[in-house]
Amino acid sequence: MFSIDSYLQPHESFHFARKLLDAKPPRFAHYHDYYELFIVEKGAVNHWANGRDERLEAGTIACIRPADVHHVSAAADTGAQIINVMFRTDTADHLVRRYGADLENHFFWSTEPQPATYTLSGPRFERGVNLSLDLQTTRRSLARIERYLLAIMTGVVDLSEQSDPTLPxxxxxxxxxxxxxxxxxxxxxxxxxxxxxxxxxxxxxxxxxxxxxxxxxxxxxxxxxxxxxxxxxxxxxxxxxxxxxxxxxxxxxxxxxxxxxxxxxxxxxxxxxxxx
Missing domain, CATH: 1.10.10.60 (Homeodomain-like)
Structure with missing residues (x-):
């Protein structure tokens, strides 16, 4: 199991990485004691999660829960660059307690067997990348990661464009x-x-x-x-x-x-x- 304390100092609330992926899959899948969001910025990835392999194209946001067993690698035909953000479980717990009406059953709180994924295009994709890149140079504070997550979940991803059976x-x-x-x-x-x-x-x-x-x-x-x-x-x-x-x-x-x-x-x- 991967631990958030391996990546963060006690005063830090999130970890940010922007990286090129290898096309060779990792030897082992893993799970962890933190939440993870990644955006496929360029190319495509092969994402194996909870026994299922899925190709995710550029513009995809994936919301990984602590119990999800997964690994990710670049698609051989395109290569891949991703943005990866990891944060503590108490941050997620606070957000869903406060904003449960908007977040429950979506994003990191999906009850589906597979991690929730959302597809962005055009200006929304640009905005998601820009917001994420802002994390590179900012202080790794609790306020900053909460602001970022809320911006992604309520401003970048448009749930009205996802499959909601109640929408006319x-x-x-x-x-x-x-x-x-x-x-x-x-x-x-x-x-x-x-x-x-x-x-x-x-x-x-x-x-x-x-x-x-x-x-x-x-x-x-x-x-x-x-x-x-x-x-x-x-x-x-x-x-x-x-x-x-x-x-x-x-x-x-x-x-x-x-x-x-x-x-x-x-x-x-x-x-x-x-x-x-």
Whole structure:
């Protein structure tokens, strides 16, 4: 069994690693006394867990529980780079006690035999990687790991895009359509139009099932898209605001800062630097 105390000092609350994997599987599977999250950043991995082998492509987040017996190796045809975060069990216990209504039966608290996995793409994948890379240089504090985990579980992974049988079909479709630029540029009105239902009904059901208003849901997507453009494209900040349908530049700056804690210009400066 692997122990968290082999990786952490007493004052530390998490361990971070970003590494290339070998295509040769480890000799032995293992379990451990901590929780583990890994993101397949590049390529694909072969993940053997609890007697089952599964290929996980880039963009996959895996949530490993202490009792899961597993090992991971790079797929021979692609190679793999992963981001790995390990943290103490009391951190997970605190989060599920406090936020159980949102977290129970998902992520590290899934009751399924296999570890929970979630697939990210586009701006959500970018955001998950960016949030994770921020852990490289931050203090290994309890506040930092709790903030990170909540951001991943409530902001990066969108459970509405997973298989939830209680979601109305029209709402699932609206959430999918909302990721199209021609929809999110129109704001909440674009979401309502994609839903094909009355405005009040859409607002009520979106709040009931997703916990946010259509406007907040669309703005989250807009900000993710904006962050992706700022990080990867050579386009002005005002050009990014126009692309996402925010003609008022002050409003864009304010909304972006509310989501990421820094201005668009500061975000671009920070994330266009090499992480190495």
């Amino acid at each position: 079909g029209w709402l699932i479709q609206a959430c999918a359509q909302a990721r199209l630029p021609e929809v999110f540029r129109e704001g909440a009105a674009g979401f309502v139009m994609a839903a094909g239902r009355g405005h009040e009904h859409v607002c009520r059901k979106t709040k009931e099932h997703l916990g946010v208003t259509p406007s907040a849901y669309i703005n989250q997507i807009r900000m993710e898209y904006a962050a992706h453009m700022l990080r990867s494209e050579d386009i002005t900040v005002s050009g990014v605001a126009e692309l996402i349908g925010m003609e008022n530049l002050s409003h864009f700056y304010r909304t972006f800062k509310n989501h990421y804690g820094i201005t668009p210009r500061a975000y671009r400066h920070q994330h266009q630097k090499s992480p190495f």
